[in-house]
Amino acid sequence: MKTTRILGIPYYVWMAIFIVLPLVLMLVLSLQARGSDDWTLDNFKNFFASENGMYMRIISDSTVLAGYSTVLCLLIGYPVAYFVSKLPSRQSSFFLIMLVLPTWLNFLLRTYSWMNLLGKNGLINKFLVFFGLKPMNLLYNNGAILLGMVYNFLPFMVYPIYSVMAKIKPTFLEAARDLGASEFQAFWKITFPLTIPGIITGIMMVFMPAVSTFVIPELLGGGQRMYIGNLIQHQFLQSGDWNMGSAVSILMMAMILVAMFILNKFDATGDKEDALW
Amino acid sequence: MKDTIIEVRELLKEYGGEAVVNYISFSVAEGEFVTLLGPSGCGKTTILRLLAGFEKPTGGDIFLYGKKINDMLPFERPVNTVFQNYALFPHLNVYENIAFPLKIKKLPKKTIEEKVSYYLEVVNLTGFGKRDVESLSGGQQQRVAIARALANEPKVLLLDEPLSALDLKLRKEMQNELKRIQQEVEITFIYVTHDQEEALSLSDKVIVMRKGEILQIGSPIDIYNEPINAYVAGFIGESNIIDGTMSRSYEVDFLGKAFMCVDRKFPETNQVKVLIRPEDIGFSAIEGSKLPATIKSVTFKGVHYEYTAEVDGFIFLIHSTISKQEGEAVGLTFTPNDIHIMRAEQRNIIPALVDNNGHVEFLGGVFECEYDGEGTDVLAVIKPADWIIYPPGDPSAKLHAVIQNISYHSERYECVARCQDSDLMIESISPLKMGEVLGLDVHSDDIAIIRDEQALEDMDNEDIDEEERDV
Numbered sequence: 001m002k003t004t005r006i007l008g009i010p011y012y013v014w015m016a017i018f019i020v021l022p023l024v025l026m027l028v029l030s031l032q033a034r035g036s037d038d039w040t041l042d043n044f045k046n047f048f049a050s051e052n053g054m055y056m057r058i059i060s061d062s063t064v065l066a067g068y069s070t071v072l073c074l075l076i077g078y079p080v081a082y083f084v085s086k087l088p089s090r091q092s093s094f095f096l097i098m099l100v101l102p103t104w105l106n107f108l109l110r111t112y113s114w115m116n117l118l119g120k121n122g123l124i125n126k127f128l129v130f131f132g133l134k135p136m137n138l139l140y141n142n143g144a145i146l147l148g149m150v151y152n153f154l155p156f157m158v159y160p161i162y163s164v165m166a167k168i169k170p171t172f173l174e175a176a177r178d179l180g181a182s183e184f185q186a187f188w189k190i191t192f193p194l195t196i197p198g199i200i201t202g203i204m205m206v207f208m209p210a211v212s213t214f215v216i217p218e219l220l221g222g223g224q225r226m227y228i229g230n231l232i233q234h235q236f237l238q239s240g241d242w243n244m245g246s247a248v249s250i251l252m253m254a255m256i257l258v259a260m261f262i263l264n265k266f267d268a269t270g271d272k273e274d275a276l277w
Numbered sequence: 278m279k280d281t282i283i284e285v286r287e288l289l290k291e292y293g294g295e296a297v298v299n300y301i302s303f304s305v306a307e308g309e310f311v312t313l314l315g316p317s318g319c320g321k322t323t324i325l326r327l328l329a330g331f332e333k334p335t336g337g338d339i340f341l342y343g344k345k346i347n348d349m350l351p352f353e354r355p356v357n358t359v360f361q362n363y364a365l366f367p368h369l370n371v372y373e374n375i376a377f378p379l380k381i382k383k384l385p386k387k388t389i390e391e392k393v394s395y396y397l398e399v400v401n402l403t404g405f406g407k408r409d410v411e412s413l414s415g416g417q418q419q420r421v422a423i424a425r426a427l428a429n430e431p432k433v434l435l436l437d438e439p440l441s442a443l444d445l446k447l448r449k450e451m452q453n454e455l456k457r458i459q460q461e462v463e464i465t466f467i468y469v470t471h472d473q474e475e476a477l478s479l480s481d482k483v484i485v486m487r488k489g490e491i492l493q494i495g496s497p498i499d500i501y502n503e504p505i506n507a508y509v510a511g512f513i514g515e516s517n518i519i520d521g522t523m524s525r526s527y528e529v530d531f532l533g534k535a536f537m538c539v540d541r542k543f544p545e546t547n548q549v550k551v552l553i554r555p556e557d558i559g560f561s562a563i564e565g566s567k568l569p570a571t572i573k574s575v576t577f578k579g580v581h582y583e584y585t586a587e588v589d590g591f592i593f594l595i596h597s598t599i600s601k602q603e604g605e606a607v608g609l610t611f612t613p614n615d616i617h618i619m620r621a622e623q624r625n626i627i628p629a630l631v632d633n634n635g636h637v638e639f640l641g642g643v644f645e646c647e648y649d650g651e652g653t654d655v656l657a658v659i660k661p662a663d664w665i666i667y668p669p670g671d672p673s674a675k676l677h678a679v680i681q682n683i684s685y686h687s688e689r690y691e692c693v694a695r696c697q698d699s700d701l702m703i704e705s706i707s708p709l710k711m712g713e714v715l716g717l718d719v720h721s722d723d724i725a726i727i728r729d730e731q732a733l734e735d736m737d738n739e740d741i742d743e744e745e746r747d748v
Binding site: 174179182 | 350378381382
């Protein structure tokens with residue numbers, strides 16, 4: 001028992017310095033006005049009562065964008081997971097590796113490549129011009145942002161769904177078929193409910209990074225619209241208002257916690273051990 | 278006689294060219310409790326899956342009420358399966374699991390409630406409806422699986438080793454439960470197990486299988502008392518099997534003595550196997566006993582003692598409640614009724630010449646074979662049923678033999694035919710005529726090449742050992 005505790009010390013130290021301390025600092029900063037040591041809730045008040053609801057709009061834009069990305073990832077990812085789980089094991093591991101292969105390359109590099117593909121003089125437009133078509137505005141719009149999000153986060157949706165799906169015993173489906181269910185009924189009444197824990201984990205794994213990302217909107221969206229991630233980055237790096245930046249960060253974390261809490265309510269019937277928490 | 282509900286005719290199932298179920302035929306009467314008994318890998322579960330419709334037969338037919346159902350999908354068949362690992366749906370509770378087939382049928386809610394509570398009562402789980410299936414014990418999960426299958430009201434219930442995951446005490450309890458449930462719902466049960474005791478205590482009819490073939494079909498009492506061969510006898514319970522000869526009916530010679538028995542002589546052979554069950558042997562004074570013996574070992578088994586006793590180099594296994602000492606000289610007794618005569622397995626053992634190129638020559642014919650042992654003088658072993666029979670003069674035939682005598686045994690003809698100077702035993706399902714000339718061939722897989730008679734004995738022992746290990 002004692003040795004196990006000693007083994008945990010590096011992690012405790014790490015956690016204290018890099019997770020707990022920054023969180024406390026952010027909380028303290030968010031509760032102070034810029035350049036003052038007095039406690040105040042002004043940062044939060046300013047956030048909710050910003051002129052023409054700018055901050056609120058940013059929050060809702062971010063949520064909607066992350067929501068779209070998550071739904072798209074789910075619509076694409078679920079059938080992929082289903083298809084891969086039905087393959088013989090050697091083929092399924094091949095498909096899974098193909099799926100994560102791009103993630104071995106740096107996230108920024110991949111996003112820059114999309115800029116090259118979609119840009120005014122990008123590969124796709126060159127192609128169009130070559131065939132005598134008009135070049136299109138592919139970059140710096142919501143479509144490009146969405147594409148970048150789905151492209152980057154899809155594996156995080158497929159993996160958890162696949163791992164739950166692969167664990168469903170084939171005899172469950174045989175039993176369902178034996179008891180009179182059609183193939184669709186067997187899917188809808190057995191496979192689907194049993195994959196809900198995977199879907200929930202997948203949604204969390206996609207929604208969380210999607211709601212806070214700032215690189216993708218910056219690069220593929222051209223920074224025309226501001227999302228939470230950009231806002232925080234802006235507060236810290238451009239405006240130098242660490243107090244406001246901290247307040248927004250704290251609010252975003254609260255938002256994600258609430259979202260997770262709600263999602264977990266849907267998972268009441270699922271297998272608790274497989275869920276993220 | 279009750280109506281036949283299921284009839285299986287010449288059923289064949291191959292995986293990658295290998296026959297797992299090899300031309301099997303049997304029938305099941307309405308309301309019967311039939312058990313497919315055999316070691317793992319004998320094809321019994323495959324038969325169940327074929328009956329359920331999860332697998333398609335490679336050949337042969339399955340009839341239900343005289344109607345062919347080969348191509349019917351699982352859910353179209355009035356047949357339900359209780360799976361070995363129960364396959365209860367983990368996201369549904371006990372009630373919802375049992376209601377599953379009823380909801381699929383879209384029955385009114387009230388009917389569903391009535392049926393579920395009825396079947397919960399049948400399996401003794403009243404009040405468990407709201408429970409999470411994963412919180413139940415193995416025996417309770419088993420009951421839910423049975424209730425769920427019964428709720429669909431099938432004509433036939435298939436049970437795939439349903440008790441194998443339970444511990445001994447629960448297994449006994451569930452055996453009684455199964456029998457009671459079957460009598461209560463009056464549905465035909467087809468049950469798969471490798472446990473002979475389960476098979477004997479539950480079934481109306483037992484089908485003993487080995488390597489994709491049926492060895493014997495009969496009531497538990499018939500199978501126990503009159504096993505068709507040493508393999509069935511050995512599988513169905515502990516047994517003493519002794520080589521014997523029978524030159525006339527009602528008398529058999531073994532261990533150098535003649536004994537009265539109740540069986541008739543087999544027409545085609547004097548060679549027999551004699552079966553005496555360990556519990557049928559009693560002790561007496563040496564004078565006046567059937568055989569004098571020496572006790573070699575004693576093991577106390579609770580209800581009885583288990584002895585081994587030697588008679589002229591043969592070791593008898595004996596179960597008795599009488600206490601004896603190791604090394605004691607005893608007399609063994611048994612009645613004519615305790616002596617069961619079995620046909621010794623018939624085989625043609627033919628002297629042959631083998632070369633290294635996969636050819637074997639015997640009786641003037643050259644056959645392909647697989648042999649990687651030493652020497653060229655060998656014996657070719659061929660079962661009577663493995664001959665391929667051609668009409669006389671057919672160019673495919675490699676040997677020709679003239680039929681010397683024929684006997685008919687339910688659905689098959691056995692004959693002895695002369696080829697050169699040897700008598701061959703041949704079995705056929707189509708009729709044969711005396712004096713007819715048969716053209717013969719044999720598939721390379723069906724020729725076993727051995728070095729000498731000793732190797733033949735080793736091969737037999739290995740065969741049984743191997744299958745016991747599987748279990």
